Amino acid sequence: MQVTKRIAMVLYSLDPKDQQWLLESIPDLYQPAIETALEELESIGIPKDELLLQQVLQTCDTSLQKKAFSATSLEEEILAKVKLLDVQAILDSESIHVSAQVVNMKEWPWKAEYINQSKRRRQLKVLTNGDDVLPRLPGKLQASLIRALVLESDPNSISTIN
Numbered sequence: 001m002q003v004t005k006r007i008a009m010v011l012y013s014l015d016p017k018d019q020q021w022l023l024e025s026i027p028d029l030y031q032p033a034i035e036t037a038l039e040e041l042e043s044i045g046i047p048k049d050e051l052l053l054q055q056v057l058q059t060c061d062t063s064l065q066k067k068a069f070s071a072t073s074l075e076e077e078i079l080a081k082v083k084l085l086d087v088q089a090i091l092d093s094e095s096i097h098v099s100a101q102v103v104n105m106k107e108w109p110w111k112a113e114y115i116n117q118s119k120r121r122r123q124l125k126v127l128t129n130g131d132d133v134l135p136r137l138p139g140k141l142q143a144s145l146i147r148a149l150v151l152e153s154d155p156n157s158i159s160t161i162n
């Protein structure tokens with residue numbers, strides 16, 4: 001289950017004032033997806049039952065524990081859509097090893113272009129050539145790094161073109 005849907009389920013079980021207060025504390029980037037999920041829950045008539053919510057979330061937690069911890073698909077999707085100039089601004093301000101770790105995490109749409117245009121092109125090519133030069137980060141650390149980069153990116157720089 002997507003993180004935004006889990007958040008929506010928790011919010012849905014709250015009274016409207018608490019729901020609104022918590023929703024406003026969530027980064028703007030996530031709010032539309034959460035609001036859409038809230039509307040879906042309302043439209044299908046799911047009862048606002050805290051016990052039912054706990055059962056669903058417990059089932060989800062059990063399912064998640066069986067998988068390796070990773071960044072949410074929403075966060076990965078957002079980072080994949082960040083425009084190259086914003087990627088450059090963020091990653092070029094990091095150490096070469098952090099930049100290489102991010103580039104190595106997955107086949108980002110901007111990966112090759114970022115490497116080829118980077119001032120640290122030679123180092124990045126060595127560190128990201130697939131020969132396991134860099135140790136693979138644990139899933140939780142990868143997730144934290146992706147989350148931090150998403151939060152650091154400018155929401156206006158996210159491309160809507162796939």
